[in-house]
Amino acid sequence: MIFAIFAPLLLAFIIPLLSKWKYKVHTGWLILPIPFAIFLYFLQYVGADFQPQMVSVDWIPSLDIALSFHLDGLSLLFALLISGIGTLVVLYSIYYLNHKEQLGHFYTYLYIFMTAMLGVVLSDNVFGLYAFWEFTSISSFLLIGYWHHRERSRYGALKSMLITVFGGFSLLAGIILLSIVTGTTSIQGMVEQSDTIVNSEYFPFILIFLLLGAFTKSAQFPFHIWLPDAMEAPTPVSAYLHSATMVKAGIYLMARFSPILAGEPYVFIALSLFGLVTLTWGSYMAVRQTDLKGILAFSTISQLGMIMAMLGFGTKVALFAAVFHILNHATFKGSLFMIAGIVDHETGSRDIRKLGGLFTFMPISATLAIFGTFSMAGVPLPFLNGFYSKEMFFQASLDNTASGAIAETLVTIIPVLAVVGSIFTFIYSMYLFFNTFTGKSQVEELPKHPHEAPKMMLVPPFILVLGVLVIGLFPTIFNESLITHAADAVYGGEANKEIYFWHGLIPAFYMSIAVVVIGAIMYLTKSKWSGVYQVLPGRLSMNRVYDWMVEKSETASQRITNTYMTGSxxxxxxxxxxxxxxxxxxxxxxxxxxxxxxxxxxxxxxxxxxxxxxxxxxxxxxxxxxxxxxxxxxxxxxxxxxxxxxxxxxxxxxxxxxxxxxxxxxxxxxxxxxxxxxxxxxxxxxxxxxxxxxxxxxxxxxxxxxxxxxxxxxxFDTIAQYFIDNTYKLGGGDNMVNVILVDFRGIDTLFEVAVLFGAALAIIGMIKLRRNKGAN
Incomplete structure (x- = not known):
């Protein structure tokens, strides 16, 4: 298991060498087997008789910190998504990225990110989890800013870095408090002491810090603003990071600690409220967008809010539905990102106002998009996996019970917000498909004459759409072998549930029908009511707040710095x-x-x-x-x-x-x-x-x-006697000082020499620079 986690990182060190052959063979082909092999490794654990696995390697034993990796149903689900979709993304990128690009940089960043995400979902030690968590932020920063010559790419990369790293520091504070309260750094050990954590005086702080870490990573309102700007990254990055992996790290964090947090009133209020607000606001804002990836970015925000809300409900049905929708969302959203990339790649534009009628030119892509968008919309068809988890979400929204004025009020409005958010989800899904592939074509408006993508470029989205259909037609197979185990890990007990297409004429079904009917009417009359966006949000924008904060912090820091950096x-x-x-x-x-x-x-x-x-x-x-x-x-x-x-x-x-x-x-x-x-x-x-x-x-x-x-x-006792006793026996020398420097403190001495060597190189560089200036 350890090798499977670190294999992408090890490969990342030699990718720059492999990229030198990119003009003979695309670098992606050379490194494609690694994620696929990792996927096959984790695939062997899938089955009804799955049992959790644990491996551990000492890291800092004196602080009870080890690289411990725990494979249960939840981490297995995420590991399969990370490696499986990672394989498809690498295959897709071979045809998306030209060999003239800096492929060595791209794949190095991508594989570092892959290791980081595997480490996040498999780590049992909270400090190991945090280390990998921050690596996801760093590697995603590099991937989002891959086209660094573009100002918007740099802006998006910096924004994602600042917001997610802020959440990372909050997460660190939370896990430090958790380790203090429980006396252990093991997540499983903390789960066993859930009563101790909940009754601790630090629990409110623990909850706030964990929520900040999860909300910033999974783009929950009001921290969602970094995700749309991250769309400046190449589409393979968007399909991987922003649909299936990194944005779900916060979801994973809440799911992993769900056995501790579920059932607590404040957890129910925070997760449910922010999740539903994120769902509603994200879906509402998606309808306003004109960029294909912008629509998908806000749709991802809304879907993440839906999953977060279900984790907040904390019931068996809700937690099962949350896990199920994690899988479903990865299939249909990953395919849609790839289709959007294909449209951009083959037409030269993502502006939906210039697109239209592409079904004639790109029939295969359009067909794949039908299944992806309709599944995302939750259309009640038995071969679309999105409907199953969407109806479970509606059912879970009706089953909540809570005490307290705020919680009781929230229970009342949860179904309303669920329906409203889902209506706009239906609208943006129809908007995405029909405005792109049907209607009047505007070929003259496009930089390229549209045509179908290469066959191999269509394979990754085809496989993901095939997943949509297979899960929709045979949900029981996935339920018994994978989803049940993941839901049990989240619930902290048996949360297994049967998956049916038809549950009868229950309230959840009526909610689904209402979403389709009202959503269809609103989509057809979109031009009549779209003026509402001039009022809400109008000039209001969280991006303005972010830009103002960054600008003021830079101005303040410059003033402070100028007071002491005087050159004296x-x-x-x-x-x-x-x-x-x-x-x-x-x-x-x-x-x-x-x-x-x-x-x-x-x-x-x-x-x-x-x-x-x-x-x-x-x-x-x-x-x-x-x-x-x-x-x-x-x-x-x-x-x-x-x-x-x-x-x-x-x-x-x-x-x-x-x-x-x-x-x-x-x-x-x-x-x-x-x-x-x-x-x-x-x-x-x-x-x-x-x-x-x-x-x-x-x-x-x-x-x-x-x-x-x-x-x-x-x-403390002096270490001098140890050196006296062992200098000759262990070091083999009579000169104690020399043995200490060369043997006992050999690594220190090595790095001291390395520092001197580095300083010497710097001095040589400065001398050559001065000579060159003098020559000019």
Missing amino acids: LRQYMVLLLTAITVIVAGVLIKTSGINFDMAETASITATEVIVTLLIASAAIATIFARNRIAIILIVGVVGYGLAILFVLYRAPDLALTQLIVETVTVTLFMLCFYHLPNLKKDTSSWFTKSTNIIISVAFGLLMMVIGISAYNSRS
Whole structure:
């Protein structure tokens, strides 16, 4: 299982090498087998007799943090969607992206994202989940901004990054509180302590932080604004991230913690209310759009709101319907995104005002779009999977019971909002299909003459539409082998339910008929009432709020930065040293960390006093010296005096190191002193000089206090004896300092050398740059 999760990430490291052959064979063909193999791996677990699996690898054992992966029904469903649709997206992208594109970048980002999503849905450790969660934000930022030469792509990528990372920080706060309350970092362990969590004084904060994480990731109102702008990404990205995977990460989070949260009044109110508002607003705004992907973006927002609302209901029927609709939505919405990409690819436009009559030119695409749009609309036909979960949603909206004034009021309006949101869902579905593929063609308005897509480009949406039909015709097969297990994991018990097309003349059926009838009438009369958008939202827009907040934060940060980034080296040092002195001294005083106990210190000899006085005199002399060579030599006296102290304290290795460093430093100063600026007479004011003296003395005293207190404080047993006992036995050397640096702290030393190597490269680059400028 671990290899299946990290296989895309491992492949991502060699994709840039494979992309060099893109002119001979498209990079997508070379990497296509990986997601398909992952899909086959997880497919083997599908079945009525499925049993959860758990694997774990230690990560930070001292903090009880491990890379633990738990495969149950819910994570299996998501893993199949991530790998299965990921395979179709890679196949689709082969024909969507030209080999002249930066394919190495695209597929590297895509496969990093694939690993991140698999990690999110399979992680049992909350901190592992968070790590993968943030990787989805980073990789999606790169994918959305793939066409970085476009201003709107950069804008959309940054917006999605800011909003989802804000939610990620909220999620981190929530899981930290959860780990504190439960004493475990395992999600399954937390579920077992659900009563402890709910009764904790931190529960309101836990709930708020988890909701913020879920709402921002799954584009719930009012955080939905990033998703439409993310449509600037290539269509394969939209079909993958924004229909089947990343936008469902927040849904997954709420589903995973549903056994803890379900049944709580505040959870019911928050999820149901925001979910239904998102459903209604998203579907309402979708009808207003003129861009095919814009329509699909707002339709995705509305569908995510519907699923979130069902998770909020918390009943068996609702949770089962939520899981079922996750699968259904991935099939019909993924296919529709691909069809929209095909239309754009073959006509050069996504503007629905310029489209029309494409059924004649693109009959296969249009046929596939029929099944996708009608399933999304919830049309009551037995071969469309969308109707099944939509009717369950209506039934779940009628079955809610709650106590409290707010909850009881919400129970009353839930069915109304469900119907209203579904009516607009029907309208935008019909709008999407009929205005694109029927009516009068406007070939002269299109950049390209429309024609059908290549056969292999039609295979991915065909497979997804086939999923729509197969699930619709044979729902029981999927129910017993997959959906039931996922619903049980969400419910925390047996939530299995039979799936039927016909339940009789029940209220849910009448709601479905009302949606179709009213939706059809409103679609046919759309031109009569579409003026309502001038009133609502009119000039109101959450995007304006976002842009205002970003603009003000940039302005404020610039003003703050300009107050201290003045170019004055002295001011920088004053700020840094003052901050360090105040903060560290405050902490030492607050924690009683000052310890001047001299009981274990060695006696001081006259030689040591003389050398110390010499060092201090040389340091003070640098302030008054007016000759550059004299200053360099006096600074050398300080360094060499310190080396003498190391000799007196019987530390020859440190003394030799200090001598080498000091010699190199003095030599370098002597070599470049000619280029140093001429010394000027100090004309600083009395206040400036006084400030310098106070800060210098305070910082020096602080360092003295820290040194003495650190020596006299023994919070833990010293590690010195361990080195004494094991230097020769484990390190194989007699020189303890060398063995510590090379063996015990070998990685530290390696990275220190790497830093010096990096600095050397930077210096070489600067020298070459200066030479090139001089040559010009």
